[in-house]
Amino acid sequence: MSEHISFVVNGTPRELDVEPRRLLVQAIREDLDLTGTHVGCDTSQCGACTVHVDGMAMKSCTMLAVQADGSEVTTIEGLAEGENLHPMQAAFWEKHGLQCGFCTPGMIMTAVDLLTATPIRRTPRSAMRSRATTAAARATRTSSPPSATPPRPSGPARRRPRSRRGSR
Amino acid sequence: MTDVLGAPIKRVEDPRFITGNGNYLDDIKLPSMAHMAILRSPYAHANIRSVDTSRAKKMPGVIAVFVGADIPYNPLPMAWPAGGVAGIKNNVNTPRILATDSVKWTGEGVAGVVAETPEQAYDALEAIDVDYEPLAAVVEVEKAIEPGAPQLHENAPNNIVFEWSVGDKDGTAAAIDGAEVVVRQRIVNQRLIPNPMETRGDIGWYNPGTDEYTVWMSSQTPHIQRLLLAAFVTGIPEHKIRCISPDVGGAFGTKIFCYADMALCMFASKAIGGRPVKWVEGRRENYQSTIHGRDHVTWIEIAGKRDGEVTGLRVKTLANLGGRLSTIGPGIPTTLYGRVLSGCYKFPNVYAEVTGVYTNTTFVDAYRGAGRPEATYVVERAMDLFAAEIGMDRAAVRRKNFIPPDQFPYENPSGLGTASGGAKIYIDSGNYEPALNKAITTAGYMDLEAKKAEAKARGKLLGMGLSTYIEVCGVAPSKWIGAVGEGWGAAMWESANIRVHLTGKTVVTMGTQPQGQGHETTYAQVVSHELGIPMDDIVVQHSDTQGTPFGYGSYGSRTSSVGMTAAIKASAKIREKARKYAAHLLEASPDDVEVDGANYFIKGSPDKAKTLQEIAFALDLAFDAPEGMEPYLDETAYYDTPNCTWPFGTHIAVVEIDEETGKVDLVRYVAVDDVGKKINPLIVDGQLHGGIAQGVGQALWEGAVYDDNGQLLTGSMLDYALPRASYFPKIELDETVTPSPVNPIGVKGVGEAGAIASTAAVANAVVDALSPLGIRHLDMPYTAQTVWRAIQGAKGGQA
Numbered sequence: 001m002s003e004h005i006s007f008v009v010n011g012t013p014r015e016l017d018v019e020p021r022r023l024l025v026q027a028i029r030e031d032l033d034l035t036g037t038h039v040g041c042d043t044s045q046c047g048a049c050t051v052h053v054d055g056m057a058m059k060s061c062t063m064l065a066v067q068a069d070g071s072e073v074t075t076i077e078g079l080a081e082g083e084n085l086h087p088m089q090a091a092f093w094e095k096h097g098l099q100c101g102f103c104t105p106g107m108i109m110t111a112v113d114l115l116t117a118t119p120i121r122r123t124p125r126s127a128m129r130s131r132a133t134t135a136a137a138r139a140t141r142t143s144s145p146p147s148a149t150p151p152r153p154s155g156p157a158r159r160r161p162r163s164r165r166g167s168r
Numbered sequence: 169m170t171d172v173l174g175a176p177i178k179r180v181e182d183p184r185f186i187t188g189n190g191n192y193l194d195d196i197k198l199p200s201m202a203h204m205a206i207l208r209s210p211y212a213h214a215n216i217r218s219v220d221t222s223r224a225k226k227m228p229g230v231i232a233v234f235v236g237a238d239i240p241y242n243p244l245p246m247a248w249p250a251g252g253v254a255g256i257k258n259n260v261n262t263p264r265i266l267a268t269d270s271v272k273w274t275g276e277g278v279a280g281v282v283a284e285t286p287e288q289a290y291d292a293l294e295a296i297d298v299d300y301e302p303l304a305a306v307v308e309v310e311k312a313i314e315p316g317a318p319q320l321h322e323n324a325p326n327n328i329v330f331e332w333s334v335g336d337k338d339g340t341a342a343a344i345d346g347a348e349v350v351v352r353q354r355i356v357n358q359r360l361i362p363n364p365m366e367t368r369g370d371i372g373w374y375n376p377g378t379d380e381y382t383v384w385m386s387s388q389t390p391h392i393q394r395l396l397l398a399a400f401v402t403g404i405p406e407h408k409i410r411c412i413s414p415d416v417g418g419a420f421g422t423k424i425f426c427y428a429d430m431a432l433c434m435f436a437s438k439a440i441g442g443r444p445v446k447w448v449e450g451r452r453e454n455y456q457s458t459i460h461g462r463d464h465v466t467w468i469e470i471a472g473k474r475d476g477e478v479t480g481l482r483v484k485t486l487a488n489l490g491g492r493l494s495t496i497g498p499g500i501p502t503t504l505y506g507r508v509l510s511g512c513y514k515f516p517n518v519y520a521e522v523t524g525v526y527t528n529t530t531f532v533d534a535y536r537g538a539g540r541p542e543a544t545y546v547v548e549r550a551m552d553l554f555a556a557e558i559g560m561d562r563a564a565v566r567r568k569n570f571i572p573p574d575q576f577p578y579e580n581p582s583g584l585g586t587a588s589g590g591a592k593i594y595i596d597s598g599n600y601e602p603a604l605n606k607a608i609t610t611a612g613y614m615d616l617e618a619k620k621a622e623a624k625a626r627g628k629l630l631g632m633g634l635s636t637y638i639e640v641c642g643v644a645p646s647k648w649i650g651a652v653g654e655g656w657g658a659a660m661w662e663s664a665n666i667r668v669h670l671t672g673k674t675v676v677t678m679g680t681q682p683q684g685q686g687h688e689t690t691y692a693q694v695v696s697h698e699l700g701i702p703m704d705d706i707v708v709q710h711s712d713t714q715g716t717p718f719g720y721g722s723y724g725s726r727t728s729s730v731g732m733t734a735a736i737k738a739s740a741k742i743r744e745k746a747r748k749y750a751a752h753l754l755e756a757s758p759d760d761v762e763v764d765g766a767n768y769f770i771k772g773s774p775d776k777a778k779t780l781q782e783i784a785f786a787l788d789l790a791f792d793a794p795e796g797m798e799p800y801l802d803e804t805a806y807y808d809t810p811n812c813t814w815p816f817g818t819h820i821a822v823v824e825i826d827e828e829t830g831k832v833d834l835v836r837y838v839a840v841d842d843v844g845k846k847i848n849p850l851i852v853d854g855q856l857h858g859g860i861a862q863g864v865g866q867a868l869w870e871g872a873v874y875d876d877n878g879q880l881l882t883g884s885m886l887d888y889a890l891p892r893a894s895y896f897p898k899i900e901l902d903e904t905v906t907p908s909p910v911n912p913i914g915v916k917g918v919g920e921a922g923a924i925a926s927t928a929a930v931a932n933a934v935v936d937a938l939s940p941l942g943i944r945h946l947d948m949p950y951t952a953q954t955v956w957r958a959i960q961g962a963k964g965g966q967a
Contacts, residue, residue: 019287035195036188038417040365041451045885048365076188089186093178096850099858100684101185102192102366102417 005069009034010078018065024058025049027065028075036076036105050106050113051075057113059106076105079112088112169765173697173913176850180703181688190415193369193386194448201371202231204436204447205289206429207279207296208456209271212307212491212528212878213318216269217299219279224295229288231440233296234280234432236268238439241431245400248499250330250524251655252583259324261526263492265401265428265435271300272320272491273530274878275456277428282436282445305528305878309465309486312527320491320526329489329524330498334506334583340519343480347471351553356947357542359463359488359872361455361888362535364683366417368458369448372433376442381434382410388423388681389721392658394713396426396495402434409434413711416683420862421534422458423683424723425495429457452884460872461535463488464501464542470550476560476568480517481582483509483546489524490531497533498524499656503649504539504640510582511547512600512638512816513569518582528878534723536862536923537639544637548928549945552633552935556944562932563608566636573599577811591647595638595814596910599842603904604636607818607840610902619822628824630835631937635819635929641917642729642813642910661808662726663717664735666695666742668801670788672781674699675707676738679719680731682710685855685919687727690847694732694913698739700765701780717804725917728847729813733911737805745801746783752794753778753786813908813916817841819860821929825937830956832868832934836897839925842904844916852918857899859922865891867930871949889949938962 002017009032016031028034028051037060040048044062051060052074079086088108091097098104184190221233244265249258266277279296283289304318311317312327320327344350371384381404387393390411398406416423429447436445449457464485471480487501506520537544555565571578577594579585585592608614616632623630643649646659663679676695680687692706710716719731743763750768751758754776762771769777783801786792790799822836839856846852869889873881882888907914927948934950935943941962946954 021287029195033197034188035192036190038192038366039194040367041885043451043884043886045890046365046451076186080187085186092186093182096179096854098182098185099686099854100365100416100418101182101190102364102415102684104185105188108186 003066005066007068007070008072010074016065020064020066022065023061024063024065024068025060028060028073034075034077038102038105040103046103047110048103048106050109052109052113057110076109079108086112169700169702171697172693172703174846175693175848177689177693177703177848179686179689179851180692181686192366192415192417193371193384196371196384196414198371198373198444201444201446202282202284202440203286203289204280204282204433204445205286205293206277206447207281207293207298208275208453209267209278210274211271211300211302212274212305213303213320214271214300215303216267216271216278217301220297221279223297224281224292227288227292227295229284230281230292231284232282232436233292234266234436234439235278236264236266239265239432239435241265241402241435242400244426244428244495245396246493246495246497247396247658248496248656250332250498250502252503253332256330256332258330258498259321259328261321261324261492263428265431273528274880275453275530276491277457280432280436282440305876307527307529307874307876307878309488309525309527312525313486313523320528324526327526329493329526331521331523332502332506333519333521335519335581336517337519340480340482340517343517344469344471344482347479348473349554349558350469350471351557353468353549353553353945355466355468355546355549355945357462357464357466357545358866358948359532360461360535360866360870361872361882362420362422362459362461363890364418364420364422367449367451367454368423368427369446370430370433371444371446372437373444374434374438374442380408380410382412383430383434384412384414385430386416386423387411387413388416388419388683388723390681390711390713391679391718392721393426393430397431397434401426401431411713413681416681419683420536421461421538421723424534424721425459455880455883455888456530459494459533459535460490460530461532462542462866463532466546468546468550468553470554472554474558476558476565478513478515478554478569481510481515481547481550483520485520485522487522487524488527488529488532490529491526492531494531494533496656497531500534500539501542503655505543507583508540508543508580508638508640509547510580511544512571512598512636513547514571514575515569515581520582529874536859537920538724540639540920541863541924541927544635544924545928545931548635548637549931552932553944556939562634563604563613566604566634567601570600571595571598591645593645593648593811596811596908597906598638598814598816599904599906600636600816603816603840603842604818606902606904607820607838610900611820611822611836611838613820623824627827629827629937629940631823631825631933631935633821633929633932633934633936635925635932637819637925637928638814638816639725639917639921639924640812641725641815642809643724643726644812645810646808659808660720660726660730661806662731662734663719663804663806664731664738665717665802665804666735666738668742668780668784670785673705673707674701675709676735677709677716678731678735679717680710680722680727682722685722685727686848686851690728690851691732691735693847694735695739698736699742699780700767725919728915729908729911729917730807730809732847732915733809734805734807736912737807738803741803741805742801745803746780749783749787749793749797750778753783809910811910813844813910815841815843815916815918815921817921817925819925819929821926821933823930823933823937825934825955827959829952830954830959831952832950832955834864834868834895834897834930836900838900838902839922840902840904841918841921842906843918843921844906844908845914847915853901855918856901856922859920860899860926861891861896863923863926864896864930866927867934867948867950869949869951
């Protein structure tokens with residue numbers, strides 16, 4: 001009863017046999033051992049599980065793994081280039097944009113998407129329990145000076161997610 | 169070398185978190201690990217007639233199914249009864265590992281399934297047949313103590329856990345009876361769901377080869393959990409249990425406690441032959457099976473003179489403690505609430521009665537601030553009610569009643585003097601007026617009427633609210649809090665070990681437990697300051713009972729003042745031993761060796777200094793140690809604080825209310841906090857931001873809601889209104905600095921200050937905004953509907 005999927009995760013082609021009910025976040029965490037992406041709620045509210053699917057931020061708990069077949073997925077582990085932090089990661093560190101760090105990967109992935117899609121000063125809207133409320137907003141602004149080029153988009157040419165995908 | 173104590177240093181733990189390399193409980197995968205799911209009661213109150221697990225045991229992947237009768241362990245301990253009052257009785261009922269005869273709230277655990285995968289375990293829960301006999305439920309404290317209410321426990325008539333009091337009953341009664349002015353008000357401090365972003369979880373592993381258990385747990389207190397699991401729950405010797413708290417994704421008090429699932433994972437692992445068993449709480453499960461906070465109904469009477477002097481405060485509180493008691497449930501609304509009800513004021517007479525009450529709800533225990541936000545809410549609302557009644561400015565009333573700066577150390581009238589152990593503690597220091605003045609200047613409080621008029625012209629009701637709070641940090645002197653059988657029943661000292669490895673790094677271990685505060689950075693800053701070595705050469709390790717000295721963990725804003733003082737003491741021992749050995753290396757008397765940072769030298773010859781790391785290399789190898797000197801630079805210190813520490817400050821919230829819709833917007837937030845010496849101002853600001861957001865959340869949006877049958881209506885993040893970043897203005901922080909005299913670096917603590925101060929500030933602002941309509945109090949949360957109804961009611965409409 002499992003389905004075969006092929007997708008590219010953090011630049012590496014991966015093949016998985018997954019139950020149809022398996023969520024993308026479970027496939028990422030349990031099957032691919034990429035545990036940087038976390039589950040914070042059961043209801044797609046908190047955003048801790050946010051990854052990029054085909055270059056766009058996606059809550060990986062609202063998408064089935066089979067829906068990612070043929071996609072390019074970037075997780076927090078794939079954001080830095082070797083030892084070089086992505087500017088958003090560096091900004092979160094610089095501006096004390098995190099405390100416990102649990103939801104931080106989701107906030108960073110969301111913020112990268114936000115500035116990639118809309119390089120203006122805005123605030124991520126993750127449900128928050130800590131410092132990260134205002135500090136993450138500051139970090140977001142920090143990583144995108146108005147005149148600078150937006151942080152590198154992940155994945156190939158951007159396209160809208162298919163409608164069967166989960167909520168952003 | 170630059171002194172890093174007090175510097176806004178980027179946190180050293182952050183690289184692993186921003187790259188996805190943190191290691192939280194659910195990130196841990198062990199060979200042959202099995203997965204557990206827990207069946208939870210759908211009823212708030214029911215007897216269990218039978219549990220049939222036969223179908224579940226045949227489900228795919230199921231390894232074992234357990235019910236309450238299978239578990240030989242004791243019920244969970246309750247470690248902090250209401251104490252300090254002669255003859256007081258606590259009617260204690262705590263959860264079993266799995267319920268056996270009855271359930272007392274929706275979500276109490278009834279059975280556990282262990283399977284190859286989490287999905288299989290959850291699927292099998294559906295195949296367990298429990299025959300319940302539903303009983304009438306009661307969820308509100310006022311109804312629970314009425315005659316004829318459903319009774320939860322035979323040993324708790326009228327659902328009463330305890331009836332506790334503190335302060336001068338007769339003196340306060342006389343002050344109120346003879347007062348020029350008395351204001352009375354019923355207020356509700358609603359129930360909150362704490363919501364750390366990481367839920368709880370455990371992995372239990374029984375090693376058949378050594379007959380030892382390892383329990384990974386998302387906990388603030390791994391040492392305490394080992395002690396409680398050994399001595400009170402399982403009977404397994406303490407040395408056969410190892411508790412490890414990996415990276416903890418927030419806690420806010422919820423992870424202080426001993427939970428049934430910890431013991432269940434231990435039991436299950438042994439029962440299935442030693443495979444590790446993991447259980448991770450879902451968010452909806454977290455809302456039912458991890459503690460809630462607050463939930464008080466309180467009657468206030470505040471008495472005083474028309475010149476603004478308060479002469480008496482009498483408080484009666486019903487504290488909802490849930491269906492069974494959590495680990496320190498009764499201690500929160502008594503010692504940490506009743507004894508600080510007078511706040512920063514010199515009220516001559518204070519008396520409080522607190523009744524702990526069982527209801528068919530999730531248990532209630534310490535949540536960020538734990539008793540002190542509730543106390544601050546009471547006294548700060550009371551001050552505004554009193555000021556409104558006598559027509560006096562709210563800041564002026566506060567100034568008139570502040571404890572003056574020359575009165576410290578100050579023994580307050582609401583019973584700080586004695587707690588469980590009978591030993592006295594005092595408010596160590598304070599200077600409240602400068603913080604108040606700074607805050608009202610920044611916020612433009614003196615121009616409030618003009619601001620209100622300007623807002624009114626835009627259709628908005630503007631209000632400004634003050635909260636002049638104090639906090640009890642650095643819990644706590646063991647002799648004060650620790651009398652067995654009367655109170656906490658244990659100590660609250662802290663520990664630290666420092667080793668200077670011969671390869672050059674200094675390793676610091678401790679009994680405290682970070683959960684997002686940045687201990688790896690701040691401990692390193694303190695030790696760097698003490699030993700004069702760079703932070704890069706200091707490694708902070710924690711969270712494993714095997715490898716760290718025993719400690720009581722991190723809560724009650726105690727790590728900086730108690731835990732880090734232990735590290736300072738251990739540093740002093742290291743310095744002293746290094747000095748003696750330096751004398752040997754330098755062929756001098758120890759008395760002639762001076763220490764400057766990491767350099768040890770004969771007086772007058774700093775150019776021929778030995779560094780601490782050179783000394784460690786030689787002493788750790790000990791080829792030529794002098795007679796009688798033990799090798800290795802390795803010292804442990806234990807520190808029991810002589811007093812708590814007492815941060816204070818003034819927070820001012822400015823709100824605008826849409827008169828047509830009742831929607832409340834927080835438009836400004838000014839906070840002037842005095843937390844003493846700051847180890848890392850960046851981290852202090854972060855704690856304040858988060859705490860303020862959490863306290864504002866209670867005032868404006870949050871609240872756990874049960875229906876009359878005990879079903880949790882706010883059962884997920886879809887229904888429970890957590891704050892979001894976009895709801896907040898920029899939080900304007902400022903400070904005064906009054907170092908605490910209690911510890912050598914003058915720190916106080918800051919983990920809870922924001923949450924303690926901010927709820928009352930916003931509440932007072934909302935009531936101030938509504939005051940032109942004749943409204944003098946409104947219960948939280950101030951949703952648009954609540955406020956709109958209040959406005960309509962005040963205008964004589966049909967609300």
